[in-house]
Amino acid sequence: MPFAVWADASITGYDDAMRPECGPNVDPHITIMAGLSPWRSARHVSGCPLKIELKGVVIIVGNYGSGKTEVAINLAAHLKRVGVYVRIADLDVVNPYFRTREARGPLSELGIEVILPPEQYLQADLPILSPEVAGIIRKPGQLTLLDVGGDDVGATILASLENELNEISPRILQVVNPLRPFTETREGCLKIRDAIETASKLTVTGIIGNANLIDETVPDDIYDGYSFVRDLSEHSGLPLEFITVARALMASVDLHRFACPVLPIDRQLVPPWQKRVEFDQSGAPE
Numbered sequence: 001m002p003f004a005v006w007a008d009a010s011i012t013g014y015d016d017a018m019r020p021e022c023g024p025n026v027d028p029h030i031t032i033m034a035g036l037s038p039w040r041s042a043r044h045v046s047g048c049p050l051k052i053e054l055k056g057v058v059i060i061v062g063n064y065g066s067g068k069t070e071v072a073i074n075l076a077a078h079l080k081r082v083g084v085y086v087r088i089a090d091l092d093v094v095n096p097y098f099r100t101r102e103a104r105g106p107l108s109e110l111g112i113e114v115i116l117p118p119e120q121y122l123q124a125d126l127p128i129l130s131p132e133v134a135g136i137i138r139k140p141g142q143l144t145l146l147d148v149g150g151d152d153v154g155a156t157i158l159a160s161l162e163n164e165l166n167e168i169s170p171r172i173l174q175v176v177n178p179l180r181p182f183t184e185t186r187e188g189c190l191k192i193r194d195a196i197e198t199a200s201k202l203t204v205t206g207i208i209g210n211a212n213l214i215d216e217t218v219p220d221d222i223y224d225g226y227s228f229v230r231d232l233s234e235h236s237g238l239p240l241e242f243i244t245v246a247r248a249l250m251a252s253v254d255l256h257r258f259a260c261p262v263l264p265i266d267r268q269l270v271p272p273w274q275k276r277v278e279f280d281q282s283g284a285p286e
Contacts, residue, residue: 106279179211
């Protein structure tokens with residue numbers, strides 16, 4: 001049985017060679033929960049609380065339906081709960097539904113600064129970019145997340161920020177749900193990556209695994225999805241930064257099976273007839 005320690009944190013100086021499944025260039029500063037393999041001794045964490053260290057600008061991209069906005073919202077909330085000053089900017093100018101702006105209430109309650117279009121255009125399906133965005137890119141503070149619209153169409157807005165982004169070398173993470181159309185094959189995922197890179201004039205630097213069927217998700221979906229994105233990581237050369245698991249499923253999933261971080265998801269973007277899941281306030285996975 002693999003040995004594992006789970007905590008809301010990353011290990012500064014994490015030895016990438018110990019995590020081959022997570023790609024050759026894993027950045028320890030993106031770690032959400034450190035899953036330690038059997039050959040990694042407990043003394044690496046014994047008596048020393050793990051910390052998340054995620055800095056600068058991180059851009060979340062992906063295809064329509066990948067769940068990238070839900071991931072971005074939960075990532076912001078999770079990091080804030082463990083003491084990181086987080087800002088998140090809604091750059092989705094192509095999708096009128098399920099955008100970061102719909103979770104601005106819960107995010108604001110956690111003390112997260114949410115950058116949105118001007119109030120009069122909040123519900124407009126128009127390509128409007130808040131003038132604050134360029135400013136927070138130049139001075140991102142501790143952490144600034146940019147949630148971008150789906151596919152290459154949504155990523156096009158990043159090209160308008162090319163000058164600002166090229167000055168800071170942001171991390172650009174592609175969210176992949178292999179249970180959705182167009183990303184059920186390795187080739188499909190890479191095709192979407194290439195289209196996003198062309199449209200944004202930027203290079204994707206990592207992968208986030210977000211295998212789910214919303215309320216129909218079962219543990220085997222998580223395990224199969226993990227295997228898929230691990231294979232994608234190995235063949236693309238992009239590190240698998242972390243995977244996601246709905247918090248309601250955490251107790252049913254064997255976390256020892258993952259050699260990469262896991263981000264618990266409290267679902268915020270729901271249809272009008274459903275109630276969102278209250279953010280967990282503990283700052284630690286259950």
